[in-house]
Amino acid sequence: MARxxxxxxxxxxxxxxxxxCQVPEVFTDLCIASKTxxxxxxxxxxxxxxxxxxxxxxxxxxxxxxxxxxxxxxxKPDMVLxxxxxxxxxxxxxxxxxxxxxYLDTAAYEPEDVNDPEFRKYYDKRCQEKGFxxxxxxxxxxxxxxxxxxxxxxxVLGCGFDPGVTQAxxxxxxxxxxxxxxxxxxxDCNGGDxxxxxxxxxxxxxxxxxxxxxxAYWEDHKWHRVEAMTVKKEYNFDGVGEKDMYLLHHEEIxxxxxxxxxxxxxxxxxTFGQSYLEHMRCLEDVGMLSTKAINYHGMEIVPIQFLKAxxxxxxxxxxxxxxxxxxxxxxxxxxxxxxxxxxxxxxxDHQESYREVGSQAISYTxxxxxxxxxxxxxxxxxxxxxxxxxxxxxxxxxxxAMNRHGLPIRENFNPVLVD
Ligand code: NDP
Numbered sequence: 001m002a003r004x005x006x007x008x009x010x011x012x013x014x015x016x017x018x019x020x021c022q023v024p025e026v027f028t029d030l031c032i033a034s035k036t037x038x039x040x041x042x043x044x045x046x047x048x049x050x051x052x053x054x055x056x057x058x059x060x061x062x063x064x065x066x067x068x069x070x071x072x073x074x075x076k077p078d079m080v081l082x083x084x085x086x087x088x089x090x091x092x093x094x095x096x097x098x099x100x101x102x103y104l105d106t107a108a109y110e111p112e113d114v115n116d117p118e119f120r121k122y123y124d125k126r127c128q129e130k131g132f133x134x135x136x137x138x139x140x141x142x143x144x145x146x147x148x149x150x151x152x153x154x155x156v157l158g159c160g161f162d163p164g165v166t167q168a169x170x171x172x173x174x175x176x177x178x179x180x181x182x183x184x185x186x187x188d189c190n191g192g193d194x195x196x197x198x199x200x201x202x203x204x205x206x207x208x209x210x211x212x213x214x215x216a217y218w219e220d221h222k223w224h225r226v227e228a229m230t231v232k233k234e235y236n237f238d239g240v241g242e243k244d245m246y247l248l249h250h251e252e253i254x255x256x257x258x259x260x261x262x263x264x265x266x267x268x269x270x271t272f273g274q275s276y277l278e279h280m281r282c283l284e285d286v287g288m289l290s291t292k293a294i295n296y297h298g299m300e301i302v303p304i305q306f307l308k309a310x311x312x313x314x315x316x317x318x319x320x321x322x323x324x325x326x327x328x329x330x331x332x333x334x335x336x337x338x339x340x341x342x343x344x345x346x347x348x349d350h351q352e353s354y355r356e357v358g359s360q361a362i363s364y365t366x367x368x369x370x371x372x373x374x375x376x377x378x379x380x381x382x383x384x385x386x387x388x389x390x391x392x393x394x395x396x397x398x399x400x401a402m403n404r405h406g407l408p409i410r411e412n413f414n415p416v417l418v419d
Pocket of ligand 1: 007008009010011012013033034035036039060061062063083084085086088106107158159160161162163164201202203204206314315362365366
């Protein structure tokens with residue numbers, strides 16, 4: 001039925017591709033296009049005997065517009081699933097618009113070089129005006145709305161778990177349980193243990209940039225800045241147990257603040273263990289998280305990229321990671337004049353994910369929604385030309401697909417609230 005190109009062949013892409021291959025009636029033809037073709041070939045060889053999906057592979061530099069356009073023109077896909085790095089979102093979107101191809105990604109655009117003077121000017125102004133400090137933000141991609149509308153194709157932004165499923169949970173909660181939502185807390189708990197003193201569960205560069213930035217939450221239609229890792233709460237997570245979680249800025253807050261102006265306060269919390277935090281602080285203190293190139297014996301080295309080369313590849317953590325993730329949203333609000341509290345979440349087991357697709361649950365909980373989101377567009381349930389965040393689509397068929405493809409919802413109508 002559909003031809004799809006997946007960009008990237010890392011942790012998330014491996015799961016996304018494996019899940020597409022489980023639905024060959026939708027994903028009839030799939031091209032894995034990434035920087036290192038050998039990785040694509042190895043995955044294609046592993047999956048080919050298990051699926052009717054016809055898989056091909058190719059090398060592409062997703063940051064090169066001419067290469068991207070040439071790839072789209074030769075393969076003629078219905079959709080691009082961009083499961084590589086967010087640095088390339090804009091180039092891939094531009095190629096999709098020009099070739100009239102649907103688009104989906106799992107992370108908001110951020111530039112690879114955050115020290116680029118043009119970006120720095122924009123960034124400093126935004127920090128001052130809006131008061132949030134992450135490198136990622138959506139306006140760069142929202143600027144493509146008209147172009148996608150005119151090209152008659154759909155772009156789905158941030159369709160992993162968070163961002164992604166968490167926003168579908170908001171739309172689902174509003175549709176079924178609330179007249180108005182007053183507060184939203186998004187809780188991301190990883191109770192998995194990989195046995196390393198320090199490793200990141202997805203791309204280390206993106207992950208460390210995210211967690212070392214100043215945090216922020218949304219209240220009364222504006223951002224409130226908080227120093228990184230200074231607001232700590234404890235929560236007892238179903239399937240995991242008691243964990244420390246920290247307030248972080250996260251990209252879905254930006255779109256939810258815009259699309260659900262009724263919500264008075266939106267916060268995002270993520271769990272971290274002591275060992276992770278101590279390592280991160282130390283790496284930051286010695287300058288290893290810096291994105292600024294230094295000259296070392298005549299060679300340009302970007303510290304955070306060098307660190308990435310030293311750390312375990314997240315794609316190899318699957319076999320050793322044990323435990324569960326629990327990610328979801330807690331709402332307070334009103335229905336028919338009555339106060340309602342509601343918690344919707346998913347619990348995903350690292351070892352079960354590994355047995356199914358050879359990856360840990362962080363990649364599983366990102367790659368599976370990407371496949372389900374693509375399926376929504378390709379089967380006509382989510383195709384409205386333009387650029388949209390997940391909460392702007394009907395959540396029901398998506399949640400139904402997630403229930404069937406490995407990430408079922410759990411609901412609690414009397415949850416413990418975060419103070
Ligand atoms: P990885 O680093 O494991 O994978 C990135 C892939 O992109 C690699 O295969 C890499 O190729 C490829 N790539 C890098 N540069 C290029 C390029 N110029 N051209 C073509 N391919 C390129 O990352 P993850 O799989 O861990 O993460 C993927 C994305 O998912 C990230 O954007 C991350 O932020 C996002 N994410 C989203 C989550 C969510 O819930 N929404 C949760 C977790 C992650 P090579 O292997 O050759 O280096």
